[in-house]
Amino acid sequence: MSYCLLMRARTFTESARRAQIVTSAIEVIADVGYAKASFSRIAKHAGLSSTGMISYHFAGKEDLVAACVAEIDTVLRAYMEPRIEAAVGHVAQLRAYVESNVAMVGVHPAEVKALIDLVRNAGTQSASVNARLDLFEEHFRTGQEAGVFRPFDTRTVALVFASGLDAVVVTAAADLPEPDELTRLGRELADLYVRATAPDPLGGQA
């Protein structure tokens, strides 16, 4: 019944080790950045005696990074998706996305910081980053068709919003402000984005 004949199943201990290493890697990347997140640093952080251990469980640095991204993606998705889906309408969903993303900083600061750093500096871009941009774009496009967003270049705005969101998140993660402040920050940013995409008022400047 195995759906993948080429890959042997993972034992419990292996999965545990991999998870342990991935967790350490995420924390180290969040702490010192991808560029300085060497195997030895990660191994030390994980309490492993040698870097060989990591190479044993992961095919290479790319593989480890991919595992980190996958893990982070799972965590973020678990938090954000229900909140986004609970929102009704394009505008409310945009707001929910932004606010839940900012709120994540208080819950999983390391994951958030690491992901942004990886997306910027590792070769992970194509897959992960474009997926998000595509999501944004599609959301804007359908929202424009529904008349709840004004006309604008969806690609550019997607890019700007995503990077702006990242910047806020990274900055916040560096300070780790109070939960209230975080909530306020999310709302502030959501406001900004909603206003920036709102259709012109009837009888407006047209």
Added chain:
Amino acid sequence: MSYCLLMRARTFTESARRAQIVTSAIEVIADVGYAKASFSRIAKHAGLSSTGMISYHFAGKEDLVAACVAEIDTVLRAYMEPRIEAAVGHVAQLRAYVESNVAMVGVHPAEVKALIDLVRNAGTQSASVNARLDLFEEHFRTGQEAGVFRPFDTRTVALVFASGLDAVVVTAAADLPEPDELTRLGRELADLYVRATAPDPLGGQA
């Protein structure tokens, strides 16, 4: 007027060498990113036979990076400042800043790419990045007082706008689109920012 009495004056040749190295460093950083911009790569690009030359003229990598940032700052400022100062009013100046910054991609692509990469990845942030944020903030604050910007958290918006601008610039620098397209992109982004900060229309949703 020298603020550092312990620093001897630089001779002409030394300055020339430094300039040559800085130029090469900027190009290499723009090309392969800060992380991979090693001394040997920079030396090779500069036509120098050894990395010792670089260490001789700069106290270390930090010093070289600082020199690069200073040089880039000069270049960018020379291009952008007159255009911004030619604009009248807070909104027009915001627009001028954004548009001239995007336009820079067509004029000094290497400088633009390198600076953004340095700001993100080197430890240069404090100095250069904060200066820009402060500038934005101050502009927003006075604009709000003049009533041409709606009330918002100036720090957050400064951060978001700056990073969004960077993202657009980096993306554009990767493709090097036609000048016309670059102009359109600048206008699109300026529109976005102006709308996001515009005061509510009279009799609006208030």
Added chain:
Amino acid sequence: MSYCLLMRARTFTESARRAQIVTSAIEVIADVGYAKASFSRIAKHAGLSSTGMISYHFAGKEDLVAACVAEIDTVLRAYMEPRIEAAVGHVAQLRAYVESNVAMVGVHPAEVKALIDLVRNAGTQSASVNARLDLFEEHFRTGQEAGVFRPFDTRTVALVFASGLDAVVVTAAADLPEPDELTRLGRELADLYVRATAPDPLGGQA
């Protein structure tokens, strides 16, 4: 008749496992050479999930290599011996040896390639290589006594013939030529060796 009283008998499964590993090792060595034939590569080729399996059944790399050599020796011997023994006379037997050895390339290419690589690069030489040289020498010596070979330094010629044969075999194994071409090659080489060892004709250059 066992010459080693300290070695317990092998069970069926153990023998099967060993055989499986040896077969894989031979194929890998033939494919990538002894130097790159790591345990992990062999394990992967054998469909084993870890190299521990190999270390469990063999005392070390030397032991595995010895087992490979023994296995190959059996296979080669089974093919060549009847053909050599079917030949009558020293010259015909020399010819039979050479021709059947070259012919082996078409039948057991992996074994042939692996053996030569092992003999050259592993420390296996003493045992296996010397046995062959001794065989050659003895054959030449008795042939000389019978007057069918001219006088020459048997050791040197044995060495030269063996290595020449190996070179031809390795080259042929790389191309895997048609059976006919292989037969021609064997005959060509046998001719060469027979001529090189033939006694001077009566009334010759003497």
Added chain:
Amino acid sequence: MSYCLLMRARTFTESARRAQIVTSAIEVIADVGYAKASFSRIAKHAGLSSTGMISYHFAGKEDLVAACVAEIDTVLRAYMEPRIEAAVGHVAQLRAYVESNVAMVGVHPAEVKALIDLVRNAGTQSASVNARLDLFEEHFRTGQEAGVFRPFDTRTVALVFASGLDAVVVTAAADLPEPDELTRLGRELADLYVRATAPDPLGGQA
């Protein structure tokens, strides 16, 4: 007047270091074989404090090996070429080649052993090995046209003779026999090759 604008000139010390490293590398390869000739072993043998030194002077292992082959080639050529050119006629030249090659063992044993090992195990083959085979083949072909060699497959015989010669040389280099014995060995081998390629006597077995 430099004939190579892309490559800066080598200083005296650099050339000296390179030569020192190459010499050490040749000795180590001759001693333990290419497979085990690691940078650290070579560095230790050369009295260098780190392997970084080698990487500093050579672009990589390939580069170092290439330099070794070039050096060996120079040495061998200087010894063998005059001896071969002094010989008159195809047969005498074949003899001179074989004898001077064997004699080399007494003069430059390390170079001879290292070269054979490199040719067999490094990726140097294409260039160096084929050159020698081509040389042999061409010599045989023109000799056949001149009627001093019998008809035979030049490629195969070239291969066999070259590998036989190598085997003799390697074996001799391992024992380092007396000069007299070396001379005898060369003559024996030359005899063998000459006989193997000699035309059938008039009124022979035809």
Added chain:
DNA sequence: TATGAATGAGGATTCATTCAT
């Protein structure tokens, strides 16, 4: 009997920096 996990030494290579000249 088998095996997955772990180990630690060793592989080549790159790096920023120092130093004598």
Added chain:
DNA sequence: AATGAATGAATCCTCATTCAT
């Protein structure tokens, strides 16, 4: 003022082997 040479730590990765289960 300049430079070529040297350094040694750090990079990721592979290796054969061991061990508890």
